[in-house]
Amino acid sequence: MTGERTHTVNPEEIKKEILAKYPPKVARKRAKQITPVSSDEKDGLKVGANVRTVPGIITQRGCCYAGCKGVIMGPTRDIINLTHGPIGCGFYSWLTRRNQTRPPSDDADNYMTYCFSTDMQDQDIVFGGEKKLKAAIQEAYDIFKPKSISIFSTCPVGLIGDDVHAVAREMKEKLGINIFGFSCEGYKGVSQSAGHHIANNAIFTHVVGLDDTVMDAKFKINLLGEYNIGGDGFVIEELLNKCGIELVSTFSGNSTMDQFANCHTADLNAVMCHRSINYVADMLETKYGIPWIKVSFLGPTSTASSLRKIAAYFEDQELIDRVEAVIAEEMAPVEAKIKEVKPRCEGKTAMMFVGGSRAHHYQELFRDIGMTVLSAGYEFAHRDDYEGRHVIPDIKIDADSRNIEELEIEPDDTRYNPRKTEEEMKALEEKGYPFKAYDGMIPEMEKGSLIIDDISQHETETLIAMYKPDIFCAGIKEKYAVQKHGIPMKQLHSYDTGGPYASFEGAINFFDEIDRMLNANIWQYLEAPWQKNPELSAKYNWE
Amino acid sequence: MTGERTHTVNPEEIKKEILAKYPPKVARKRAKQITPVSSDEKDGLKVGANVRTVPGIITQRGCCYAGCKGVIMGPTRDIINLTHGPIGCGFYSWLTRRNQTRPPSDDADNYMTYCFSTDMQDQDIVFGGEKKLKAAIQEAYDIFKPKSISIFSTCPVGLIGDDVHAVAREMKEKLGINIFGFSCEGYKGVSQSAGHHIANNAIFTHVVGLDDTVMDAKFKINLLGEYNIGGDGFVIEELLNKCGIELVSTFSGNSTMDQFANCHTADLNAVMCHRSINYVADMLETKYGIPWIKVSFLGPTSTASSLRKIAAYFEDQELIDRVEAVIAEEMAPVEAKIKEVKPRCEGKTAMMFVGGSRAHHYQELFRDIGMTVLSAGYEFAHRDDYEGRHVIPDIKIDADSRNIEELEIEPDDTRYNPRKTEEEMKALEEKGYPFKAYDGMIPEMEKGSLIIDDISQHETETLIAMYKPDIFCAGIKEKYAVQKHGIPMKQLHSYDTGGPYASFEGAINFFDEIDRMLNANIWQYLEAPWQKNPELSAKYNWE
Amino acid sequence: MLLRHTPKEIKARKALAINPAKTCQPIGAMYAGLGIHGCLPHSHGSQGCCAYHRSTLTRHYREPIMAATSSFTEGASVFGGQANLLQAFLTIFTTYDPDIVAVHTTCLSETIGDDVNQIVKKAKADGTIPEGKYVIHTPTPSYVGSHVTGFSNMVKAMAVQLAEKTGKSNGKVNIVPGFVEPSDMVEMKRIAGMLGVETILFPDTSGILNGPLTGKFQMYPKGGVTIDELKRTGDSIGSIGLGAWASADAVRALDTQLKVPCQVHDLPIGLLATDRFVDALRTVAGVSVPDTVTQERGQLLDVISDMQPHLYGKKVAIAGDPDQVIALTEFLVTMGMKPVHIVTGTPGKAFTKRIKEVTARFGDDINVKGPGDLFLLHQWIKNEPVDLLICNTYGKYxxxxxxIPFVRHGFPILDRIGHSYFPSVGYKGGLHLLEKILGALMDRTDRDAPEERFELVE
Amino acid sequence: MLLRHTPKEIKARKALAINPAKTCQPIGAMYAGLGIHGCLPHSHGSQGCCAYHRSTLTRHYREPIMAATSSFTEGASVFGGQANLLQAFLTIFTTYDPDIVAVHTTCLSETIGDDVNQIVKKAKADGTIPEGKYVIHTPTPSYVGSHVTGFSNMVKAMAVQLAEKTGKSNGKVNIVPGFVEPSDMVEMKRIAGMLGVETILFPDTSGILNGPLTGKFQMYPKGGVTIDELKRTGDSIGSIGLGAWASADAVRALDTQLKVPCQVHDLPIGLLATDRFVDALRTVAGVSVPDTVTQERGQLLDVISDMQPHLYGKKVAIAGDPDQVIALTEFLVTMGMKPVHIVTGTPGKAFTKRIKEVTARFGDDINVKGPGDLFLLHQWIKNEPVDLLICNTYGKYxxxxxxIPFVRHGFPILDRIGHSYFPSVGYKGGLHLLEKILGALMDRTDRDAPEERFELVE
Incomplete structure (x- = not known):
């Protein structure tokens, strides 16, 4: 009954249908970001990405500030993240992302529940906000005595010329704590992605490498691009620990400044969300000699293969054995759950438009329970996130990207320490070991599907009307418009109220969630009896 | 402004007004229970009481079962109180009286929260309910293994001839625990009062005297007629203990069967609610030689004088001194509270129609804060509760009372032990010590007030219309009819959700409560602006 | 522990009721009687019955509950209550001047066999019941059925003893609302009004048991079905009885005696039962359902769908009256919840059958008992814990x-307000119930969440 | 502790806002714009603003929030946003076909000084805004006022930019409902309807932000004030603005510009403010207040009087928008409660003055600050504990x-349902608020009661 639909709809036609409703110039622009997968042969498929959103188009996207403060720095618990600007930016990014934080003790620093802002007023716009910013830093220091304060610039800050970096330097000197700023004004770049980059740069500049203490652990890695939404980071860390692998730092779920300061002492960087954090991975390799690999803990297969990849890197038989034992143990309940859930989900169809990696990573989870992904796309990805890192050299740097600083990183004079020699690296690579490799979303997409970058409301509607998916995954802004159609909508940014979905344990949660959403009986009651059966004769009865 | 009203209304007129609306025969009957206090000379005032309520009259009164099960036995926590009858009687008396219970430990018996019933069905009415009663006792025993089970007869039980006492004897023998019954069918007597008497008799017959253990305490008394509504009993016991006086038993707030079994070992009975328990006091004196005195712990003056009375009885200087010290200490905050509250309450007026002693006892509390009681009466009292015990010989026993068994009590062969010799008693009495004395309500009533026994809804309305009191005290059934008039109504059965009001501590609570009720601003908003000011011209304004 | 003696182990009981989930007939009859404008209910029995019923109704509604009693004494119990009832009529009509007196009996007067019909005839004949005044009456022996039965009996008496047939249709639909709150009755009338259906709803306690504070006590407040309306129920185009236990007898009697055709439906609590109620109104009256009603339906559906993560699979224990519990159970199932322990105190074999129907998706995996009691429910819960308890106030123990998170529903509710003012019937009522259910569940989630899972957005 | 760094000791702050009790103008303007039928709000600024506002409104309403953005880039920020806005109009009218676009600015477009009025004129002139379509606009710099200010500005724009005066009265009363819930707007219309007063209520988000689930998404749901109605506000007999912060500017502008006389009242939350609202409607329209309204008033009064023991003297901390907090505070005082800590995030000197007026009976014994933040409120609570906290969802921490027992009220509420469906304005709204307040207080009493004081009847 279901699943058949996939093949009855031609993605090219859908694309046509979508474009028909745009003004011609808009249609031309959007055409580049809409890529039908019309055959099994996907080489050469391109997806336009990381380009401006057309004004008026009703996009999913947010801004540079959101990427910098909301995504990257938000999850760090022991720093005062101070928004310099009008109140809104700080307010909207206050506790709204479900990145969880678990301090080691009741008196350890945890500023996650706080919103700090300079709450700029019109006189600050007219006369400049630096004075207020300084005063705010002083007040924050006086009340909280934090170990660190960071400053996030909002749109007017750059425009009126407040030099947050100068203020940061001045106050750092005055107060003797680490203070630094981000020039992450909302208008920078074309999406949150610019903010990720800016955040990565500043953290790398101001924090990474400040503490050379080496953790006493045999296998120590950094987990990059994992933000602990719904507790994903917790279960991944538990899993790694179970295998004997320790995390020096996570960027940036449940993170601390101390971890960042110390992260250059890890021996491997495992990158979850390639889009948001690959800058740090690259810089850590260049400056400190730490190799990086792409991993994913979403879906049991990916989780297992990521564990194996990490173990393989360390080339330690004990670790390899332990990883295999853990996988075997953890896989059993996952398989049981799949067996339970699959009969109710098989043949159903999904769509996902979200983030810069999840619309890719989650496809495995759907596939595991027999579902087909009809259409997918990212909100703030670059072409490499679709097409793979091999495309990077081909990506044209446009005006919007050019404005985002690219740090010049050199190997550290004293601390550069290649974890593997070139020969070792090469040996591993020859065995198929994929350093710095990411193939992107396209290989996942089946024939008949459609890739859409930076999807708009209009496009969402068209997809739903034509594909009639059984479930739709996106963000909060799309949620209820989708559900009005009677189609359950799963948030893959914040997981609604669910999670964790990572690791083996999380997969079980996810399968249960999708099962629930597809099979909740509420969707069968959309029509009232008088709509189903409009004739008007009374039948009298005694029972 | 207030308080003046008292003198502007003639109680005789009110009586006339009340009677005018009754059929002549009803008016004649009611006339005997409505007693104006027209002068300061109150000797010879009579109040008809403990007589049948005229059918149709909308009375406050309940039934014999309510007095027996609800009032007297309800508060005993370590017995299974089993209602033999249709479900309603047990249901309505389930947790509705606010008599509090605090077992000594988490695993001590406490059946207060349970309702046990034979839930008689029509076949039980037709074929007799004894079999079901036996089975119910057996089931209760099997599940709970209680130390005691009592059986309460409801209306149909007597009519169909179930012999609950025979069943009790049989099952007592079979199970080896104390099992006994009450013939407290709802139609017996004219009010709850019959139930009190029946309860007193059965407890005296089946429980009192079963345990001769003597408590190791110098001054040990029973507190009779205190039901621990809202925790009154708790604060009285605390106060007594503070003075060095121990309670052997309380009839029956927070009580246990073990206390009843042992109560004949106390040296004095202090009677709070004369109406409900004086039978037990009399019987304990006759059988065991324990004198009794009337006390009241409602109002600081009464509380102090009751403590002094008890101390005087024991004729122990140390105790007398300790009591004085306690009174001095406890009185200070009460006086402070009076000082705080009185300016806001002075001159206001109250009415109270409730129970068999509270409509008397609470008058002191109102007087203490400068308020006048305009009218009062009991719900189920006898003439002695109005006119004093000296009237008892004059009370005509009517058909309704004659049916309530009067136990023939003799001094116990072995355990009769007069606590004071006749000479000692006489000596005390000559010093004005009031053994077995109760003067009743009348002495409290001021000129211009009106006493009404067994008040009806119609009489309540007339009183409110003519006296316009500031506060009205009665029970739950009257509460909202009174409050609809915009007059706050205080429940003096169950204290609404308040209490304790006994002892010094309780007096403070009561003053606060009355202060709140009189001065809550809600009563000033009865009229809407369009009722106050019905003209219809708009005034436009910008602020 | 408040109920420290309740063991997990369940022993069968045949004779002993513990912590009942019902009470006796007369209180239901009294409640029904209060739903007639200008009516004074009268309890023909011991005065304690009347006192108990008035107290319980007062505590539930926090409103004056006026009712009279025959104040039986031992003598009356032996010689019969005729004199008491005649005296009562005299007192009542002289002193309280109601338009109508609704007499119900008690176990006492039933056991002695008083013939109330005969007494009323006599009182009418001799003028003790004045010209133009009415007395209706029904037997409500406490040892049969429950408060719901008493309600049903009095409602049937209203119909049978007052309805007349002139032969000319009044174009109205009779609605017997069941043993529900005044707010529910208002809501039923509002829904019918939205459909443009004229109704006679009886009894109707709205305006009477959710009355205003005005500074004046009214013995007979505005509100209630009028005697005149009750008379005209015989001319209605049809009757809808809501709740088989509380309302079927009345509408069937009108059908049998005066040929007013009837339908009996579940109480309109929840999406589907409200659907059926609206659809019944529509078809009986031959009207179209306006968008406003469909809109309200969609709102309820919308919230249910939005809140699925909090509802789905949650286990619930329910106790209450059969009509209420059946509709509630269906509603919970509709929302994806799982009612696992279900008890009513009122007898009636159809209960288990209907519950099995609405919980069919869970197969035999449901504990259901009617009549059962709260002691049993508690034992079931001890054996299989639940996420939510729905019950009257006694459930709080x-x-x-x-x-367990607790939502108060049913009769009596003695410790919270709201039931008199906010309906649980209809789509709006469903929303209000849902608000309460979600509040209870989510408050618990918040309470128990470790700090890192304490969520801003739920 | 969730807010483990909040010290009891209060240090004065001048520059640092911590845990704000407000957000920025544009979201208020977006919310207001959604209250026009067929309207697409448009955010002229960075696309993040629009995303944030849509997200927050979506979480609060659990409904689709459609709005477009000018998607500024760095270039636009330097060279001005005219091209972006013109492109936006083109895209919007081609692709989404609204009847009207309501443009608000952001700190970005305000800081660079975009002349939206000029751009709109140009777009009209060159046909980018098609014939028969409307664009209204208002400046909403985020660095002035708060979300309430933005709401007020957009509402004023509706009036000023659309209202016309034909000289012929339409017999209607304009009501500007303030920054309230759709349910509140429905309730205001219902009350006016009971009085027989015809109204134009704007904005009106009912039907839009509490929409049904029907199986079909509608970009522009039924509901909202129509453009036509907005035009006719100039012909109304008067305007009532509810809430000085959110509604005064609009009704005063109509008064000044089109001579539609106005009154400004507190939001009708609670007994007395509702009294004033009803009385204002009555006098402006020259109608009598029907008994049904007086009845609802009496019901609220009745419950308040019944529940005095649970309310009287209870200390409350409140944070929220000034119009809301003023009316709430008065309501609490009316009920005998004692609001001791009161904060709004929105500036405006009249706040403290009005709070002092409604809490006059407590003298200077009240902490009040406007603008203040939740951090300060929390510190006050640490210094003087309260029995109840009333605040938006952020109060839960x-x-x-x-x-502390917690009642959610205000904007945003992200973790519970109900606000969209059950009003807090009017007498019914007062009852619903009261139900929630009592529920919170009594649940706490039950939780903390020793077993012997765990009460069946409360």
């Missing part, structure tokens, strides 16, 4: 002992 | 840390 179980809820606290077992630390 | 304080409530859990300090173990």
């Amino acid at each position: 179980i809820a606290r002992d077992e630390d | 304080i409530a859990r840390d300090e173990d």
